[in-house]
Every structure is written in structure tokens, then in C-alpha cells.
Amino acid sequence: MNRPSITKYKTPVHISEYPVGPCYQAGHLVTENAGWRTEKPILDKEKCTGCFYCYLCCPEGVIFKLDGKIEIDYSFCKGCGICARVCKSEAIVMIREAKDGADGC
Amino acid sequence: MSECIAGRAKAPNALTITDKEFFYGHKACAGCGGSVAVRLIMKVLGERTFTVVPAGCISAVGFMYPQLCFTNNALISTFAGTASMMSGIAAGAKALGLKDFQVLGIAGDGGTADIGLQALSGAIDRRDKVIFVCYDNEAYMNTGIQKSGLTPLGAKTTTTPAGRNIRGSRTRKKNMFEIVAANGIDYAATASVGYIPDFLNKINKAKFVDGTSYIHVFAPCPTGWGTPTYCTIDLGKDVVDCGLWYLAEYENGEFVLNKNPKEFTSVKDYLSRQGRFRHLKDEDIEQIIRDRDRKWEIIRKSWKTKKN
Numbered sequence: 001m002n003r004p005s006i007t008k009y010k011t012p013v014h015i016s017e018y019p020v021g022p023c024y025q026a027g028h029l030v031t032e033n034a035g036w037r038t039e040k041p042i043l044d045k046e047k048c049t050g051c052f053y054c055y056l057c058c059p060e061g062v063i064f065k066l067d068g069k070i071e072i073d074y075s076f077c078k079g080c081g082i083c084a085r086v087c088k089s090e091a092i093v094m095i096r097e098a099k100d101g102a103d104g105c
Numbered sequence: 106m107s108e109c110i111a112g113r114a115k116a117p118n119a120l121t122i123t124d125k126e127f128f129y130g131h132k133a134c135a136g137c138g139g140s141v142a143v144r145l146i147m148k149v150l151g152e153r154t155f156t157v158v159p160a161g162c163i164s165a166v167g168f169m170y171p172q173l174c175f176t177n178n179a180l181i182s183t184f185a186g187t188a189s190m191m192s193g194i195a196a197g198a199k200a201l202g203l204k205d206f207q208v209l210g211i212a213g214d215g216g217t218a219d220i221g222l223q224a225l226s227g228a229i230d231r232r233d234k235v236i237f238v239c240y241d242n243e244a245y246m247n248t249g250i251q252k253s254g255l256t257p258l259g260a261k262t263t264t265t266p267a268g269r270n271i272r273g274s275r276t277r278k279k280n281m282f283e284i285v286a287a288n289g290i291d292y293a294a295t296a297s298v299g300y301i302p303d304f305l306n307k308i309n310k311a312k313f314v315d316g317t318s319y320i321h322v323f324a325p326c327p328t329g330w331g332t333p334t335y336c337t338i339d340l341g342k343d344v345v346d347c348g349l350w351y352l353a354e355y356e357n358g359e360f361v362l363n364k365n366p367k368e369f370t371s372v373k374d375y376l377s378r379q380g381r382f383r384h385l386k387d388e389d390i391e392q393i394i395r396d397r398d399r400k401w402e403i404i405r406k407s408w409k410t411k412k413n
Contacts, residue, residue, distance in 0.1 A: 002124045004176055027176030029130040036135060052119035056301050057338050059133065059140035061126040076129065080136035080327075081335030094335075 002064065003073065004029050033060070037079035039094040045069055047091035054083035054092065116309035118302060122148050131174040133166040136334030138324030138341060139240040140166075141298045143211055146238055146320075149308040152177050154207040155194045159187040159221060161213035162247040163240070187212045187221045188228035191235040207312060208235040214255035215245045217321075218279045225319070229288040232316045236308075239281065239319070242326035250329045254279040257349070258396065259389050260381045262329075267384035277396065282321050286355040291316030293355040297323040299341025303352055303363060303413050310354075323350050331380015340378070346370040348397045351404065352413070360408040372397065 004027035012018050048069045055063045055070060062073040063083060072083075084092040117123070127147035133140045139162055147154065156179035158164040164181045167174040182190040187210045195208045212221050217239035225237055244262045245251040252262045257278045261267040265274040285293045292314040296304040304322060311318035325340040327333065332340060344350040348369040354361045372394050376382040385393075 003126045003129050009171060023180075024171060024173050026173055026178065027129070028171055028173045030172050031130075033130065033132070053301075056119050056122075056145065057141060057298075059135075059137045059144065059337070060131075061129050061144050065124060078135035080337070081333075082136055082338055085335040086338050 003061070006030065006032065006075070032075045033078050034075050037077060037097050039079045039081060040074065040077065040097050041072055041079070041081070041083050041092045042095055043070060043072060044091045044093070047089050049089050049091070051088070054087055057082050057086045114309065114313065116302075116306040117149060118305065122305070123151065125152070125176075127152070127154075127176045128167065128174055129176065130172065131166045132169055132172070133162065134326075134328045134334070136327040136337045137162070137166075138298050138326060138337045139163060139213070139242055141337065142238070142240045142304070142322045142324045145301065145305060146209065146211070146308050147175075147177070149305055150207045150209055150236070150312060153205055154178070154209050155191075155198070156180070157182045157187055157190050157194065157208070157210045159210075159212050159216040160184045160247070161216050162242075163211055163213070165247050182210075184216060184220045186224050187216060188224040188226075188235070188237055191237070192228050192231060192233045195233050195235055208233075210235065210237045212237070212239055213245070213247070213253075214239060214241045214243060214281075215253040217241075218254035218281050218284075222284075225285070226288050229285060229290045229317045229319075232291065234315060235317055236311045236314075237317070237319045238308075239321045240324040241281075241321060242324050242329060243278070244326075244329055246326050246329040252276075255281065258393060259376075259385050261384060262381070272384055272386070272389055273381070282319075282353065282355070285319045286360070290319055290355065292318040293321075294319070295321045295323070295351060295353050297341040297345050297350060297352065298325070299323075299338055299343070299345060300352060300364070306413050307354070329381070331383070332378060336378065340375070343370065343375045343378075347372045347375045348401055349375065349393070351401075353404075353408065354413070360404075362404060362408045362410045363413040365405070365410050369397075 009030035050068045062077045128144045191210045251264045256274045259273040261273045267273045294307040325337045352363040
């Protein structure tokens with residue numbers, strides 16, 4: 001996998017389970033960032049030309065390439081809207097995140 | 106001085122850059138310019154990079170135990186000792202006989218121009234093969250927007266508030282690029298997240314320098330600047346187009362300007378988009394324009410021009 005995935009955090013119950021040193025495993029993720037979002041980017045695959053400029057501009061790295069087009073990893077997207085702004089072919093639009101999560105993610 | 110550092114390997118572009126993410130799942134604010142810069146640097150330098158990060162946004166958002174967002178070897182240094190710790194890592198890796206690795210330091214504007222300046226100067230003096238990157242968001246953003254040595258004239262921060270008599274920062278931006286050049290560095294460059302191909306090219310160049318390199322990348326901060334989160338890339342482009350920032354390189358003892366705009370776009374438009382400049386009066390903006398023109402007169406007279 002090109003991106004690290006979530007590992008479930010095991011809450012320490014005994015003092016011996018706490019780390020002793022100041023180092024830890026690289027790329028160890030335990031929480032998502034999806035809850036930060038108020039708007040989410042929606043991609044129109046028809047309009048996407050595969051220039052991948054949004055892929056370079058994304059601060060989170062949640063945009064990835066798939067079959068010459070882009071895909072978005074919503075679990076870490078914070079909904080900043082940079083991708084929609086920089087897209088020359090207007091293939092990405094930001095829509096308001098539904099309160100009940102009815103439209104997925 | 107290093108010679109022939111260009112043309113060793115082609116700079117990656119959107120199609121050729123690695124798909125691997127080395128800075129992922131971090132807790133930076135939405136639309137963070139510094140994160141764009143860090144992510145791209147790591148992608149160009151690759152997995153075999155030792156990253157040193159002093160106190161600042163990137164260490165605060167990247168190392169939130171147990172969430173560790175760098176997927177390569179990364180450590181937090183002392184605030185003042187970024188460059189000296191990089192020197193130590195480079196020496197240690199050499200002693201272990203490691204090959205094909207990079208030593209990277211990522212400091213904010215405070216960690217470069219104020220607190221980390223002495224150690225950086227030392228590393229340049231020793232010509233250690235390290236890459237020091239300053240992501241410049243023009244104040245100490247991590248601790249709550251205090252003025253740094255790279256805060257521009259008139260910017261409102263919590264330590265330079267805008268009132269009736271004093272309107273924001275009364276000091277000008279330190280000229281870090283020329284300060285490192287004056288130290289006799291092997292390669293130095295300025296970049297902006299608004300001009301990504303140019304930025305990728307410069308990181309790639311730094312990779313092949315036999316000595317110290319310094320890249321100063323302009324990285325807008327929505328939280329500290331009072332701008333919408335989606336504007337980050339636009340602002341990084343605007344600041345270059347209006348002449349308040351420039352894309353340049355220093356190598357083989359010469360300054361080279363990479364982008365020489367025929368006409369500048371409006372400084373007022375750039376400033377008025379940001380909450381931190383909203384209090385400025387016309388006379389303040391005129392002063393900023395006068396400063397800009399004076400700087401560009403010198404640049405155009407004495408620097409070479411070459412497109413990157």
C-alpha cells in the first residue's frame with residue numbers, strides 16, 4: 001500500500017504497556033481526519049482529464065491516481081477545497097457534508 | 106563550489122513522481138501550505154531520507170503520539186539545533202557506511218531565521234551534505250501567531266497587533282535567502298507552493314548537490330493569515346506574481362532569477378485577501394510597493410535571469 005492504514009489503538013491498562021523510550025513506529029496511524037470536514041469534494045469522472053495537478057496540491061495526500069483518473073480517500077480528507085479550486089476542468093465540486101452522513105463517508 | 110549539479114536527473118512531475126505518501130494522516134489545519142511543501146519534498150527525496158524537524162507546526166501535527174505521520178525515519182530536534190543535528194546524522198550515516206540516503210531538515214520561519222540560524226550557518230560552513238528546507242508562513246503559527254524574523258511589514262500577529270497608532274509589524278522580512286548565500290552555501294533557492302513544478306525541480310537539484318543546500322519555500326497559512334482554506338495555492342502564486350516574493354537560485358557564487366514578471370499584479374489585491382493585512386491604509390500599501398520596487402531594481406540590475 002502506498003499510504004499507511006489505520007491501526008487500532010490499544011489503550012494501555014497496565015503501566016508496563018506504556019512506551020519506555022521516546023521513539024515509536026513510523027507511519028502509525030490510529031485516528032482519521034474525516035470528522036474535521038464541513039464540505040467534501042465530489043469528483044466528476046467524466047470531466048477529469050488526469051492532469052493530476054490536484055494530486056500535487058493536496059496538503060493531505062488523500063488524492064491518489066487510479067486508471068488515469070483520480071480518487072479521494074475520504075477518511076483523511078479535511079475538506080479544505082484546494083483540489084476544487086485548482087482544477088482547471090472544474091471536475092471537483094465541494095458539497096456540504098450531510099449531518100446524518102446520509103450521503104456516505 | 107559545486108559544479109554541474111543541474112541535469113543529473115530529471116525532476117519528477119505529476120506523472121512521474123512516486124505514488125508513495127511519506128507524510129500522511131497528519132493533524133495540520135485544513136489547507137495548510139506547509140504540509141503541501143513537506144509532502145512534496147518527501148516524495149522527491151524518497152524513502153531513504155532522515156528527516157529532522159524542530160519545534161514548529163510540522164512537529165506538532167506530525168508527531169501526535171501514538172499517531173506518527175512520517176512513514177520514514179523522522180525525529181524532533183531541539184529548536185536551535187536542527188542543522189547541527191542534521192550534521193550529526195550525516196556523519197553517523199557515513200560512519201555506518203550507509204549509501205544513497207538524504208538528510209533533510211524541515212524548519213519553519215522562526216526555526217530558520219531566528220532560533221535555528223546559528224546552527225544553519227555552522228552546517229553551511231562545514232559544507233555538510235544536508236538539505237535544509239524553510240517553509241515560510243511568516244510567523245510562529247504553531248504557538249498562536251507571534252511575529253518572527255520573516256513576518257513582513259504591516260502584518261498583524263498577536264505580538265504585533267493592529268491598533269490606531271501602530272498598524273501591525275513594524276519590521277521588514279529578513280532576507281534569509283541572501284543571508285545563506287552570504288555564508289557561501291553550495292546551493293540555495295527560493296520557491297513557492299504556488300509554483301509546484303519549479304519547486305520540485307529545486308528539491309531535485311538539491312538532492313544532487315555535493316554540499317549544503319537550502320530551500321526557502323513560501324507556504325501560506327489559512328489560520329494565521331485569515332484566509333479561506335482553499336486559497337493556499339492561489340496565494341502562493343499571487344505573491345510571486347505581485348513581486349512580494351521571487352523565485353531565484355544561488356549556485357556557483359551567482360544569483361539567478363527564475364521568474365521575471367514583465368508586469369506585477371496588484372499588491373493591494375494580494376494584501377486585501379488576507380485578514381492579517383486588512384487594517385492597512387493606502388499609505389502603508391504604498392510603502393510596501395516602494396520596498397518591492399527598490400528590491401526588484403537591485404535584482405534586475407545584478408542578478409542573471411534564467412528560466413528554471
